[in-house]
Amino acid sequence: MDEYVTVVDHPLIKHKLTLMRRATASTQKFRSLLREIAHLLTYEITRDLELTTERIETPLEEMDAPVLAGKKLCFVSILRAGNGLLEGMVELLPSARVGHIGMFRDPETLEAVEYYCKMPDDIAGRRVIVVDPMLATGNSAGAAISHLKKLGATNIKFLCLLAAPEGVAALRAEHPDVPIYTAAIDERLDDHGYIRPGLGDAGDRMYGTK
Structure with a gap:
């Protein structure tokens, strides 16, 4: 790589x-x-986020302490499975803006079809992290990133749990x-567009829909 x-x-x-x-793992x-x-x-x-310093007062004395600086973050979840990763990310960075883009994979062509998009107005000025648990064919991620570039x-990164070569x-x-x-x-990726050995359909396992 x-x-x-x-x-x-x-x-x-x-x-x-x-x-x-594990197939026996519960939805919860x-x-x-x-x-x-x-x-x-x-x-x-987020290891490369920029820092600046701010003068604060501890219980003992004043100091110049590091705080986040520069462009603010926006997490963009590819619906619906992306929300599973998103929840944990927002817990760590609650001030981050959040965008959503709805994509589903056509079962015949495996191409991505967009059905929803809602982003912060200032998306062009933000660091963007696109999140989706599975990078299988790459079609949904590619389409979502193309939309964001438009x-x-x-400044875009992509985060997933599992990827196929x-x-x-x-x-x-x-x-x-x-x-x-x-x-x-x-x-590998199988003929149905599933990652192997993988973990099944992340959205279905997350929400108990199958």
Whole structure:
């Protein structure tokens, strides 16, 4: 993989991801683990946030303390499964703006079809992190990022839980300027567009709809 693809290789993430993969994991357990992994992934993807200092007073004395500076963040969730990662990310950064873009995958063509989009008015001036648990074909992620670029966004990253090599390659080809962060890259994509060995349909497992 190139420098634009980061696999967050942490023992806690590996362990929690294994628990999520188990077919016996309950809906509640799956959601809880996804939120916990989102915390850990957020630490890594926000590592380059700019800092400045602010004069504060501790119980003992004054000091110049670090605080976040620069462009503000916007998390963009690809509905519906993206909301599972989003919840954990917003817990860590509650001041971040949130956008939503609705995509569904045509079962015949596997192409992404957009049905909803709601973004902050100043999206062009924000750091944007697009979130979706699965980077399978790359079609939904690519379409969502293309839409954001049309709205003027220039500082974009993509965060997912699992990726297929085919999805990574497709997104890198379509948007070579967008870094990809993931917990793992699995073996392959099957004929139905599912990541193998994977963990099934993240949205269905998260919401108990199948």
